[in-house]
Amino acid sequence: DSHFFSYSDGTLSCESLKLDELARQYGTPLFVTSRQSLISQYRAFEEAFAALPHFTCYSVKANFNLEVIRTLAAEGCGCDVNSGGELYRALKAGVPAEKIIMAGVGKTEEEIEYGLNSGVMMIKAESTAELKAINRVAARLGKVAQVGVRVTPNVTAETHPYITTGDSKEKFGIDEAGLAEVFDLFKALTNLELHGLDMHIGSQIFDPEYYVAATQKLLEVLESARHLGFDIKWLDLGGGFPATYDPQKPATPITKFAEKLIPMLDDKGVTVIFEPGRFIAANSSVLVTKILYRKKNHAGKEFFIVDAGMTELIRPALYQSHHEVLTVKQHDKSVVADVVGPVCESSDFFVRHRTIGDAPEGELLAVLSSGAYGAVMGTNYNGRRRPAEVMVDGSEAKLIRRRETYEQLVQNEI
Ligand code: LLP
Numbered sequence: 001d002s003h004f005f006s007y008s009d010g011t012l013s014c015e016s017l018k019l020d021e022l023a024r025q026y027g028t029p030l031f032v033t034s035r036q037s038l039i040s041q042y043r044a045f046e047e048a049f050a051a052l053p054h055f056t057c058y059s060v061k062a063n064f065n066l067e068v069i070r071t072l073a074a075e076g077c078g079c080d081v082n083s084g085g086e087l088y089r090a091l092k093a094g095v096p097a098e099k100i101i102m103a104g105v106g107k108t109e110e111e112i113e114y115g116l117n118s119g120v121m122m123i124k125a126e127s128t129a130e131l132k133a134i135n136r137v138a139a140r141l142g143k144v145a146q147v148g149v150r151v152t153p154n155v156t157a158e159t160h161p162y163i164t165t166g167d168s169k170e171k172f173g174i175d176e177a178g179l180a181e182v183f184d185l186f187k188a189l190t191n192l193e194l195h196g197l198d199m200h201i202g203s204q205i206f207d208p209e210y211y212v213a214a215t216q217k218l219l220e221v222l223e224s225a226r227h228l229g230f231d232i233k234w235l236d237l238g239g240g241f242p243a244t245y246d247p248q249k250p251a252t253p254i255t256k257f258a259e260k261l262i263p264m265l266d267d268k269g270v271t272v273i274f275e276p277g278r279f280i281a282a283n284s285s286v287l288v289t290k291i292l293y294r295k296k297n298h299a300g301k302e303f304f305i306v307d308a309g310m311t312e313l314i315r316p317a318l319y320q321s322h323h324e325v326l327t328v329k330q331h332d333k334s335v336v337a338d339v340v341g342p343v344c345e346s347s348d349f350f351v352r353h354r355t356i357g358d359a360p361e362g363e364l365l366a367v368l369s370s371g372a373y374g375a376v377m378g379t380n381y382n383g384r385r386r387p388a389e390v391m392v393d394g395s396e397a398k399l400i401r402r403r404e405t406y407e408q409l410v411q412n413e414i
Pocket residue numbers: 059061062080103163200202203204238239240241275276277278279315319372373
């Protein structure tokens with residue numbers, strides 16, 4: 001992972017800008033994203049897989065801010081989108097449709113139509129029923145859809161149970177036993193062409209062996225598909241590559257994944273597609289929040305009550321995920337405390353029982369590794385307004401999302 005957030009003169013900074021100055025200018029809570037971090041993560045990924053004919057489609061679900069997408073698109077990468085809304089965002093950010101792959105376990109006919117009319121590179125299917133729907137829509141539009149089939153490799157990658165997806169117990173993909181029927185369907189349905197085989201085994205996966213096992217299965221499917229005469233051009237291995245959240249448990253370097261995967265794939269006559277999200281975005285942003293109150297109860301428990309919460313970053317509540325929390329001003333003394341938000345839920349915390357700098361009320365904390373599945377999973381629960389987002393590039397900062405207003409909270413209501 002890249003290090004674009006570090007202390008300089010006792011103040012936590014993003015690239016050349018101090019976080020307290022950004023907070024003064026833009027208010028809190030505030031997501032601060034390092035442009036250079038996004039770029040360097042993307043380039044590290046590309047460098048690791050340079051020896052493999054491949055195409056990287058940033059998974060925009062990790063952080064779909066238009067400027068984040070634009071930053072990566074300018075580097076040449078494509079996008080993986082999971083809904084009509086994400087397709088809209090990617091197109092709006094200027095990503096050419098022929099660099100976009102459309103996924104999603106439950107796409108509506110409206111979304112399928114949007115994808116086909118836009119001319120996306122590949123639309124992925126996860127059931128025979130969906131294949132029929134794609135064929136129906138394509139026929140209506142007078143088009144032939146370029147389709148990829150998501151295969152369930154039945155590999156249970158070790159990660160949080162909510163983010164493992166390659167297992168036959170989960171809703172994703174079509175398992176091996178169902179593939180014969182899928183191949184028959186492609187022969188029968190005339191508005192579909194099978195060009196891709198796809199998998200995605202989960203997220204935040206540390207052990208490359210899970211990819212090796214699943215890729216092995218995908219290669220077997222490739223063999224049978226070719227045997228049946230299908231022209232498979234793309235082998236999509238999905239995303240899932242890890243980011244470091246806890247310095248005590250550093251993520252496996254991306255080069256370790258590349259070392260295992262490249263020799264398995266480089267002579268297969270396919271373009272390998274990757275869909276990294278977290279690897280690129282997780283450590284590219286922090287969430288800056290103000291300490292509103294400190295309190296200590298009679299049991300001796302100490303709390304920092306801050307102005308951000310699960311409405312801005314739900315990962316600790318939803319996946320018990322670890323995030324580092326740092327004081328923006330360095331402090332010599334520290335305390336053991338919970339950092340909690342203002343939302344009316346006991347699960348509204350960032351950390352529990354953590355050693356943290358002894359910062360007074362009014363000072364700032366930064367919740368690290370908030371760039372992936374942070375702002376995008378934000379909600380308006382408790383009438384909370386979505387926070388502002390800024391992007392830093394060297395010594396420049398620009399607002400990339402305005403803080404929501406009270407009027408916006410009710411604008412769609414009648
Ligand atoms: N491709 C597909 C088909 C996916 O479902 C996902 C993520 C990705 C790519 C990108 O995976 P990544 O490289 O980011 O691991 N909200 C959860 C993570 C959910 C991931 C969903 N799918 C979290 O905050 O941990």
